[in-house]
Amino acid sequence: MDILFERRFELLWPTLTEIRQVLKHVLGALSVKRDEADAAGLVATEYLTNLIRHNQGDEHVIMLRISQTNTDTYHLTFVDELKPYNLFKKNDSSWTIESHELVEGGMGVELIRHYFADATYETIASKNYFSFPLINIDKRPSIIYVDDDVVQLALMSAYLQDKFQVITCENIEAGWQAILTSDASILLLDHQLKKGTCEPLLEKLNKSNLKSQLSVVMLTGDDSEEVISKINRLGVDDYLIKPVKKNKLLQSIERVTHRFAYLSYQSTFGLTPSKVLLANNKTAHIFGSIAVGNGGDFFMPINDEGTAFILGDMMGHGLQALKESFAIKGFISGFLATGLAYQDMLVALNNALYKQQLCKSSLVTLVICFLENNKLYWLNAGHPPPVIIDKDGKISQLKGTGPLLGLSNDHQYTLYEAELENIEHILLYTDGWTDNRFTDKDEMAELKTIIPTQSNSAEDFAHSLWKNSQVTLSKEIDDASLIIIN
Template sequence: MSTLFYRRFNLVWPAIHSVREIIHHYLKQMKISNDDIDNTGLVLTEYLSNLIRHSEGEDGVMTLVIDNINGGVSLTIIDNTQFFEELAKSDKTQREEVINDGVLREGGMGLALINHYFPSYHYFKKGEQNHFCLTLYSSSDRTKVVLIEDELATLKLIENYLSEAYDVYAFDCEYKAQSFLSKHEVDLLLIDLNLNQMIATKFIEQINRYQHLSNIGIIVMSVDSAIETIKETVSVGIDDYVVKPLKKRVYFVNL
């Protein structure tokens, strides 16, 4: 990973225009799709507007970092406002309901808006500073794979297996994955049978409604090797059912 851009800005309204122009320039250079560029501008305008509202006049500052990563670009906004504390104070259950209800909301914390366009965003506090991170991938001819696995160690292992030859979008939350799939064309879905909130067959039935995914390949993976389970899963229209644990040389060489 190499840093393409690093600069501190005062949290004032003109900074939003400057940040958007800089990001547009670098995303174009890195061959990010026009849709992702437009969505990034919308989300960052909303996010920066909230930072300015939570800052203390001219004393508020933020840092924009643009990193070149394997297959794309990482954008990070670093600030020292009370934005993170305000988010942390809100009720977790209520926050998750707002994020996952599918309704776009501008204003406030902008959580639903951010989650709608970039469900894999990261938001965390390190030291005394808040970090808001987005990852965008370059347009590519490589096969695009969405991986859904709620066991993090397994998720990272399979993602590592696949990333050598494919563009991989990995999720440990089915709702974030569904939001991503609703807006992007993908070649293959690799999904664990038993997820956090729903079973894979239910998830597959939902995404089958998306016309732009009519040709997507679907592979379900599970520790359950019972014939009845396999028959029931295959009935929703999948291409393969594989039994865990998965071995790289068996399943991922010619996926």
């Protein structure tokens, strides 16, 4: 058995997010099919949630190991030295997968067996091994092909299907969604479409942080100097003049994909504490990208009294968004050292962005919150306003949002406030938390479906809500962060 990936993690709530991200990257690189990778993420979430809950308060580590048993099978294994907790023997729930209901605890065995019937738990020499096989593997790399001619789509798919998983798209909107949600490393475009060209898709791609993940090959029927020059300026890696022969197409794709011949996954970013004590005996429970520090979302406590903090969201996700967030955090830290008011800091940041003195290629939303005299105050620059849950369980979203930073150099941001007398929980989040799950739906109506109905404590409520909000790995198209204050 060859070990392909092995790494130790602290058994803490932020680790759940980090392990999910590791699985998304590593299983994708190992060509595990998306449905099986999604199932692995779901099962890992269920298993680790149970493990963390039963060992909360103690310092422990867990090891994630991915090994290859033969050319067609991988094994995903969690190894720990905790007191044995055999989920398969301790299940006393009547919950079934067909119920489609969220149940606090008890879904574990039924869910695991549904996706991985051969999953095992065993204890050997004081170590516990929870393991399941991954057999749905397709080692053909994925390629996105955009063309509105169905005959050409069929022809190119036939050319490529022996060596590639082909994702066909009949318009640039579908192509963009495929870029966001697939693990493709190659983008094949037909330049001229019936309703324009593919140039808007390339322009959008070039403005994002996704270009570095894709090799782009353009097919064109016009070999004029003007068209070829324009294609090159858009940053394509190669272009082919139609009609294209199969061997020429395969040679081009092979040539431009040499720079994607290796997998590199490394997490080297500082972690935010999983909970931060605030004033008025309240605690902020920290989840998602801000907890593991490897995307464009950021969280900053901004005074020593624990009454104020900032939640921010850079456009895009991943490493590029992370780099952009450093500039914003550096500006904020420097300004706060002057001791001037938060409103003044927001005005100064707005002016700096308007003048393009920092973050020239990105946008940022942020909300500055502080607690005082049993009230929540906030300044909001294009960010989702807070959501509150009162002591009777009623959910509502507060009103109070200002424009994005950098749109105008003379905007004065409003200070909003809300009474906390009857409030049980306050939710603050970045767009990705709802966009990943609630696309084109009523956010508040959908949120009600995942609110825990039973919880033993404020902390248990927070962890249950975060777990209930997790989506399959392939739907995580944006950094997602959540703060629950209670």
